[in-house]
Amino acid sequence: MKSIVLLLTHERLGAYQWGHLGAEDLARFSHDEAGIAEFKHWLSQQELQRYYLLTDLVEEDLQHEMVPHLNAKDQRALQERKLDQLFRATPYRRARIQLKGKRGEQDRLQLSALTSREQIDRILAELNTVKAAVAGVYSVSLLTQDMMAKLHSDLxxxxxxxxxxxxxxxxxxxxxxxxxxxxxxxxxxxxxxxxxxxxxxxxxxxxxxxxxxxxxxxxxxxxxxxxxxxxxxxxxxxxxxxxxxxxxxxxxxxVQTDLQDLAKRLKLPKACHTWLDILVAMLVTQRPVNQYAPAEAIKYNGLYILGKGLFISAFIVLVCACILSGLSYFQAGQLQGQLAAGERRQQQLQQRQRQYSSLLKQVAASEPARLQAAVKMYREHIEFAPNVEALLRQISQILLDFPTLTLDEVKWAAGSDVSAEGTPVAPASQQDAAAAADPNAQPGGTPWLSQTLQLSGRVQDPNAYRAALAQVNALMQRLQLLPQAQVTVLQWPIDIRSESSIKAQADRSVSDEKGRHADFVIRLHLPAPTVPPQQELAP
The missing domain is CATH 3.30.420.40 (ATPase, nucleotide binding domain)
Structure with missing residues (x-):
């Protein structure tokens, strides 16, 4: 929407718009009946515009009063009462606090009004007839006050x-x-x-x-x-x-200045060469707050701003809807792919079932012993096979409570122990040894289902002997809480044997600072689970 400034003086009404060379003179209308008719005709030919009515009249009254410092609500009521007392005959009036005092002091109140309302009423009536967006009614004196406030002069x-x-x-x-x-x-x-x-x-x-x-x-x-x-x-x-x-x-x-320099200080366009250019540029580019126009006169501008806000909101909602639709389409494509993969998997399973069914029909019914042996092997060896991942998860959860201990190596073996080099050794318990000697025996379970882990690690501060021993001992006790766990400490952070020397170990820990071996080694043995007796398959 373009902006047009209507300048009202005693001689005429001028219409200006901002261009590349400054304020452009669009039309001028006299205050007689012919000028009013020309103004009506000119308005009817204009497209959607925003209008600023700028007045430069003699009939502008300016007064000052000292009033008590009140809260915002009481201050507005006081200002309305003062305006009714001084300027009851005109709706084009304004009150603002020019100098605000502190609590208990007084405020300087500036009261101003355009006392001659006939010409302004007629212009606003014609603008409202065509439903023009009127931004406000302004005066040259108050715009000059806004300009001086931006210059911050202390003269x-x-x-x-x-x-x-x-x-x-x-x-x-x-x-x-x-x-x-x-x-x-x-x-x-x-x-x-x-x-x-x-x-x-x-x-x-x-x-x-x-x-x-x-x-x-x-x-x-x-x-x-x-x-x-x-x-x-x-x-x-x-x-x-x-x-x-x-x-x-x-x-x-x-104290003088060039108008172009003044425009630069006011952050206005460079094309300002006259005082009229300065005023038009201030209204069009900076859009100051309405000074004199009553609410009824600027209602269409408010409706335009509301409509523009609704349009922007609708556009944002449309963009969000497009984004959500795109996400929904993308997710629908993913779900469609997952459904297709599920259908393919189902077809594969059905095909495998058909293959197994055909193979089952080919098996001779005279071979029940082979089926019984297969079931026995599954029940004794596969169903109770050790779950290494679950065991390591339990150990990891335990180590979270020991931040000063660092685990460097884990060696695992089934059915036998592990040495420091990771090679299998003899079974860790008599029960496992007996089971290994007689594979057909069933008292304690299948021997190879037992598990042995060797945990090697370091302590955070090897010189803090008491703390290191306490941490390793606490870790050993926590590991013993695992079901049927047998825990043995193969190496402590410090040799606690009576014939060992603490000084020699301390010297060795200092010399091996760059290439330290494991400070502690713990062996965890879990016996094979007991396989419950199974009912023999009928031949």
Missing amino acids: PHILVMSSCEAGQLRQSYFTPDGLRFSRLGTFNPEQEIALQAAEVANEIRRARQYLTTLRLMGREEQLTIFALFDSQMAAERETIWAALGDDAGQIDFS
Whole structure:
């Protein structure tokens, strides 16, 4: 949506839009009936636009009052009451805290209003007729106040002089607290530039006399002039200075700036060459908060913003729906692939079942002994085969409680013990030895179902002998809690035999710091499980 600025002055109503070269003049309308008809016709031909109504009128009243420092709700009620007392006849009014005091102090309240409402009512009525999006009603003086707030000037007395149209001169007086008063003067724009400079000098002189009369500034204090003139009037600053005569010593012209430099400081586009360019750019690019328009006048702009928000929300929802649909499609493809794989697996199992069924039919019924031997072998050897993975998981869970012990090597053997080199040795128990001597015996289980693990590891600090022995001893006790476990410590972190030397072992641990052998070796033996007696198969 493009933006159009409607500038209302006493002479005419102008329409401007921002372009590459600055503010572009779209149309101008007089205040008579013909101008109103032209404005209606022009509005009917415009597409969807956002309108900013900017006023530069004499009929703008500005007052200040000191009010108690209240909370937000009470402050709004107080402001509405003050506005009703001062500006009951116009809806175009505004109140804001200009200087906020601390708790127990007072606030400086700025009250302003556009007291002449007829022309503004007529313009807003025509805009509402075509349902135009009106962003707000603004005044040059309050926009100048926003500009000075961004410049952060700390000079005690500043008179900002600007001109939106030829023959008009607005003077706005500022202190560090903000805008104190603003007035609009006129002069003949067709006279020579030197005479116009003399008129400007007279306006400066009258403004200073007015300020000293109201005691807003002392008679000996200097008034700083901040002149925002176009290039033609800016060249006449020396003429204005000379026209001040004896009052020139009380006027400070040192604080001046080029309009392009001012636009840069305000972060406005580079195409600002006139004061009107500055105002239009501030409204179009920075979109300040509405100043004077009542809620009824800007309702269509609110509806447009709401519709735009709903459109963006709907677009986001659509994007999210597309993403979720894509994920659902991807997951559906994965499920379809899994179903196809499951069907293939089912077909393979069915084919294998058919093969086994055909093979079963080929087996002679006269061979029950072979089937009985196969079942016996499964029950005695395969059904109770040792589960190494489950055993290692149990040992890993136990080692989690011993963070100072590091396991370097695990040697495992079934039916026999393991040596330090990992080779099988004789059975670990008499029960296993007897079972190994007589494979047909069944008292204690099949001998090869027994398991033997040799755990080799290191301690975190081998010099802490007591702690190392305690940790290894605690680990041994935990391993003994396993069902039917037989635990033997083959090597301790320190030789606890009476004939050993602690000093020699300490010297050896220091010398082997880079290539340390295992600090402890624990052998864990689990006997073969007892195979329950099985009923003989019928021949």
